[in-house]
Amino acid sequence: MTSSPLPVADQRLLLVHAHPDDETIGNGATMAKYVAEGRRVTMVTCTAGEMGEILVPELEHLAADREDKLGEHRRGEIADAMAALGVTDHRFLGGFGRFRDSGMKWAPEGGYAIPADDVHENAFWHSDLVVAADELVRIIREVRPQVLVTYDEFGGYGHPDHKQAHRVATYGAALAAVPSYKPELGAAWDIPKHYWNAMSESRMREGMRQLKAAGEEVEFFGGDPDGPLPPVVVADEHLAAVVDGGSEGARAKLDAMRAYPTQIQVDGPFFALSNNLGDRVWAEEFYRLAKGVQGPVNDEGLETDLFAGLDSSWA
Template sequence: MTSDQRLLLVHAHPDDECIGNGATMAKYVAEGRGVTLVTCTAGEMGEILVPELEHLAADQEDRLGEHRKGEIAEAMKVLGVTDHRWLGGFGTFRDSGMKWHEDGHAVAADEVHENAFWNADLNVAADHLVEIIREVRPQVLATYDPFGGYGHPDHIQAHRVAMYAAQLAAVPSYRKDLGDPWEIAKIYWNAMSESRMRAGLRALRDAGDATSFEGMDPDGPLPPFVTADENLSAAIDAQEHVDQKLDALRAHRTQVTTDGPFFALSNNVGSTAWGIEYYRIVKGELGPLGEDGLETDLFAGL
């Protein structure tokens, strides 16, 4: 990768990358920056929204992962990302699945496959990422917060692997066979702005949409994936790339429906709904800030 500025993103399943970072990825590719996406599992346990493809499900033919491999390849073409990798190689770690807790967040399923990412040895999984970090040498890493946004075990594990690998990759004496040491200057956790989410929900409800993001009240408590604005560090305005983001989401057709909440929010709020993506800084110094007190570039100050 020849770009002087390189972003590494670590996600759990295909489609996660488009939801949280699709606009940022498209923007940085367009600007000539390096973008590397690492996906930890193929999403084998995902719910299938296309009836004619239900036979691919884990409890039937168990071929959903192979299908989603094609979906994410198409999504990356839409975003312009040419460096996509599977942690350890395709099929190394399997989607762990999940169930819903009575409190409304995800938790590990009652039965988990022996090869599930949730069961992965942290050192083994992190070493796969250490090798990528030392090869790509990114200045910026973006991944989930410790709760994985909403509690999915694979999101939590991706967070753990990303954070641990970032530390190990910088240690000169650690696993020299995995490449020369590299310290990532800035690390961010993906975030969603509370004020922006409330405004979006209010616009949906005012438009008569009571089903998108069902159960969420614009003036009530919000799920754990929503971040208080005071904890935000960066807002990447990539509204000119929102169509790319939504088209990339459409490529994940087994998981995302065009009449679902993502598209409803975009239709009612416009490009600001999904074209501005938010982050919390975890490591590194904040660079110059924009008018709203947030960085406008993840590479700010580098």
């Protein structure tokens, strides 16, 4: 007997990110596409981003070393971003303010982040892994997602909160699948497919070359299309999936990015990419498969749907 495909209305995606804006930059087009198609999207943010850099001079008073109110402001920004993407189920891990942004600094050799010299006692980086994971177990067992998306073990570029989000997502998913583990948190649920965010090396190099050809200054990743790239950029042979949000997904993603004026400059390199390369640069989002079986693929050997291969037994 052949199982039927998993109905779209029963497809549930859970994303775990560290700070407001991370989710939009990494997965905005995917979320917008899936919401528009009638799939359920749950977005979990682990901190309020209290230690973020403030790009708006008139809001610098919100900084952690002054009024320390940036987290509350970014709470409003992420609400606006979720509205732009159509996501209605957004949660802060353990509730707003449970875990604080840990901050970061750049490694002396550059290219990746390391923990800051001074880290708040309530920082997410310092959180007990079981305590934080249990908060996610509650959500997993309630939502029962078939797909989990988070960072790789290095957190993309090394930010301690990204690393911790990876650990919490991975451990929380493992605990949620154990029937005898804290049944008071809900009935056990094993998420069949786990993905890690990624940037395609070939697409990144192609985009940098096109920007240079258009006369634009390439202000990120060293600026050399043929030079070394940071760990957040992944060799194409390690990629398993690409989700193309199309022009609608790209526009929703850019609108959501505009909801973060304290973190993203509208006239900065992110939007220069869109202005010069079109929607494709933001519409396509790439993933590594961390758990599960790769479903049907395209000519590049990539799934085009994170739910590929799942059947109705996972409803």
